[in-house]
Amino acid sequence: MEATIEVNGLRKAYGRTVALDGMTFTVTPGRVTAFVGPNGAGKSTTMRVVLGLDRVDAGTALIGGRPYRSLRTPLRHVGALLDASALHPARSGRDHLLWQAHSQRLAATRVDEVLRLTGLAEVGRRRAGGYSLGMRQRLGVAGALLGDPPVLMLDEPFNGLDPEGIRWMRGFLRTLAAEGRAVLVSSHLMSELQDTAGHLVVVGRGRVVADTGVAELIAAASADRVTLRTAARTEAMTALARAGATVAVTDKDTLTVDGVPADRVVTVLSEAGVPFSEISAHRATLEEAYMELTRDAVEFRASEVTP
Amino acid sequence: MTGLIRAELTKFRSVRGWVVGCGVAAVLMVLFAVLAGAGTSDTGGPRGGGSLPVGPDGTPVVDGLTLVRQPMAGDGTLTVRVAALTGTALPPPQPGDAAPPGPASPTESGPAAAEPWAKAGLIVKAGTAPGSPYAAVLVTGDHGVRMQHDFVHDLAGPTDARWLRLVRAGGTVTGYASVDGTAWTRIGSAPLPAGEVSAGMFVASPPHEEFDQFLGGTSSMGGKVIATGVFDNLTAAGLPTGADWETVTFGDDPAADRPDIGSTRTGDTFTVSGAGDVAPATAAAGPKLEQTLVGGFAALTVLVVLGVLFVTTEYRRGLVRTTFTATPGRLRVLAAKAVVIGAVTFAVGLVAATAALLVGTAVRGSGGYPVSTGVQIRIVVGTAALLAVAAVFAVAIGTILRRGAGAVAAVVVLTVLPYILSVAAVLPAVPAQWVLRLTPAAAFAIQQTVPEWPQVHQAYTPAFGFFPLPPWGGFAVLCGWTAAALAVAAVLLRRRDA
Missing domain, CATH: 2.60.120 (Jelly Rolls)
Structure with missing residues (x-):
């Protein structure tokens, strides 16, 4: 089966509230696709629709070309983590995985494998009610991995993780994608997915706002911003302005240069004989790139409130 | 389907409180049998000796x-x-x-x-x-x-x-x-x-x-x-x-x-x-055999609560999404839950009713209306079946209402309460008989050991141990309610978002 998630034209309304408004995107194998947007943008609803939990008014959602409800043992095709706290507190983590394994006709040994894989081997036989939020997230990931599925879909897996847990989760997601799986990870905090996501699907108000590669996005957001440290501030400003750059003073001896790439800045300053002690090309964080991308959408929303 | 049943069975047995609940139901049943037996010996009425003659077909007669x-x-x-x-x-x-x-x-x-x-x-x-x-x-x-x-x-x-x-x-x-x-x-x-x-x-x-x-x-x-x-x-x-x-x-x-x-x-x-x-005899000195099973209502209360919780805790915790993600065929999930709850409560009921009958009979001694082996098996197996079907009914109501408190209240009001009101003679005879014809509590008729005879004047009312419907007829009423509730639950399950 092809490891893809194809979402096409999903529409869903709760009464007069539109939850999904033509949601369309595709998740391809071999990379982590970040599914981001503010709370209420339709991320969780989309995931529930993909999993056949919620009905839609229009549109289709396919896993490897097939509707989820047509899958006989779906956990062997898609691993999903929707809500890590969806546990019976009196049931042990191991039993929580065991009943899922039975439902997919998976061996009980697979349960112990995923417990080891997620670092829960020690606590698997304890009541899940006593688990920390981080342990619950790991248990949820263990459940998603149970059927060794080619497609993974995780809703806010970073919630409640400590810094060490966040680092573990990032590495884990990268590994899963490197194994050739299609991995869709939703988040409302872009920074969590730094160095993890290879692709970005940004949603707002039930539809896709942007669907782009992370590398291109960061390159675009970082475009031609250089930080310059120099004692000859005035001379540098004059020379760079002549070369067409926009220069701003950020400190006594620090300038931020926009509109001219770093190598051109070096050439201009050298030709003008202006000394400088440090020059660095600025690289935007994923967070900044995301903010840049969604600024228009946010402004649009603000303007809508006050016509 | 077997994998699904194993999954639901694993869910049930891995929550200790539910397993303990099954034990409590059985213990209550036996405890009531002891109380019933001890209570009758205090009355000092005629007991034992006067065993009834039987007619040509084995029916106890006068x-x-x-x-x-x-x-x-x-x-x-x-x-x-x-x-x-x-x-x-x-x-x-x-x-x-x-x-x-x-x-x-x-x-x-x-x-x-x-x-x-x-x-x-x-x-x-x-x-x-x-x-x-x-x-x-x-x-x-x-x-x-x-x-x-x-x-x-x-x-x-x-x-x-x-x-x-x-x-x-x-x-x-x-x-x-x-x-x-x-x-x-x-x-x-x-x-x-x-x-x-x-x-x-x-x-x-x-x-x-x-x-x-x-x-x-x-x-x-x-x-x-x-x-x-x-x-x-x-x-x-x-x-x-x-x-x-x-x-x-x-x-x-x-x-x-x-x-x-x-x-x-x-x-x-x-x-x-x-x-x-x-x-034909309609009464005898000493208690009726079904009084050893009087704890049935207590076991029923515990087991219907388990049946409700087996479903509603999944809704309360959001676990139902995990369940339906693992098995998109929701009706199969409902069927598996019904099978597991039915089988578990039937087994518990069978053990509890057998123990209650034996213990209750030992405590009260011999005497009472003679009951054939076939009828003894019917009241014991029937009590177990009553508990099992009522628990499945509770699963269906839990699925329909999704809230534990409301579903427990609904099931208890429909099954346990009508039985107590009628048999404990809180209600007058005619309303009591209608209640035991129409509500799922009609199934308690399965415990009646003394038949009604039109040619014998007797108080054929619930307070005197006579149900308005025949044993399996009363049981069929419960089955009808359960089938209807399962049908409604199935329709809602398919229609609703999880």
Whole structure:
């Protein structure tokens, strides 16, 4: 089966509230696709629709070309983590995985494998009610991995993780994608997915706002911003302005240069004989790139409130 | 499907509270059996000794009558007119009263209307042992002419006839009745063993009893009654020529020892007085066997709560999404949950009911209405089935309502409450009977051991242990409710977002 998630034209309304408004995107194998947007943008609803939990008014959602409800043992095709706290507190983590394994006709040994894989081997036989939020997230990931599925879909897996847990989760997601799986990870905090996501699907108000590669996005957001440290501030400003750059003073001896790439800045300053002690090309964080991308959408929303 | 059932079974057994709940249900059942048994021994009423005779088909019976008889070796015919049938109520026996009550004294009420099921008529009876086969045609106090045989069989004849005829031919006895002694109506026939039998006139009268189940309680009052029948125009064929009529009283009824029971003959008129009844037994000294299963309502309460929680905790925790993600076929999930809850509660119920029956019987000792092995199996297996189907009903209600508190309340109000209100005589008889026809609590009829007989006057109301529906009929009502609830749950499951 092809490891893809194809979402096409999903529409869903709760009464007069539109939850999904033509949601369309595709998740391809071999990379982590970040599914981001503010709370209420339709991320969780989309995931529930993909999993056949919620009905839609229009549109289709396919896993490897097939509707989820047509899958006989779906956990062997898609691993999903929707809500890590969806546990019976009196049931042990191991039993929580065991009943899922039975439902997919998976061996009980697979349960112990995923417990080891997620670092829960020690606590698997304890009541899940006593688990920390981080342990619950790991248990949820263990459940998603149970059927060794080619497609993974995780809703806010970073919630409640400590810094060490966040680092573990990032590495884990990268590994899963490197194994050739299609991995869709939703988040409302872009920074969590730094160095993890290879692709970005940004949603707002039930539809896709942007669907782009992370590398291109960061390159675009970082475009031609250089930080310059120099004692000859005035001379540098004059020379760079002549070369067409926009220069701003950020400190006594620090300038931020926009509109001219770093190598051109070096050439201009050298030709003008202006000394400088440090020059660095600025690289935007994923967070900044995301903010840049969604600024228009946010402004649009603000303007809508006050016509 | 087997994988799914294993999954649901794993869910059930991995929550310790639910497993403990099953144990609590079983313990409650046995505890109530002990309490019921101990409670009855405190009453100090007649217990043990008086075991009931059984009729030809094994039904426990009472067999008390006054018979004026002659032997009949082969075929024969008896014809007689019942000129009168009256009753005399006796004062209730005083405890510690050494002297037996004397003959009818002025303090006793004089001749009055006979009991509705007082009997005077013709009978052929094989042997004198209690419970021996017979066939009779008779006039009753208030139910017209009847043809009855072997205790359990009862056919209605003309209501206003006074002339009776009994014809024995081969192995068959046929009963006739007539208003005027010339035009005869055949009522029916009955088999009777070949050989010499007793043939003659008999009188019997069940005791006078009044029962009432009203709001908040029951009452019953009554006393022994002697019925007196006056027979004339007797003609007989097939009897020994010139033999005398012999008067015999059957039954161990204390009233049978009274001197005013017997017969007198004036010319061709016979006056016969008798007490007791020739009919199936509807009660016996000592408790009924189903009282050992009185804890059924407590076990039911616990198990329906488990059935509800098995579903509603998944909704409360959001776990239902994990379940439906693993198995998108929601109806299969519902089916698997029903199978698991049904099987678990059936097993618990079977163990609990068996233990309660054994422990309860041991505590209370012998006695009571005799119950055949088949009926014992029916009440034990039926109780287990009742608990199991009710728990499945709870699963369906839990699926429909999705909230634990509401679903528990709904199921308890529909199953446990109607049973308690009816059987504990909080409700009057008629509403109680309707409640036990319409609500799932009708299934408790499965525990009834004493059958109802139309030819026996009894308080056939829930407070006295009689359900308005037959055992499996009552059980079918619960099954109907459960099927309907499952259907609604299935429709909602398919339609709703998880």
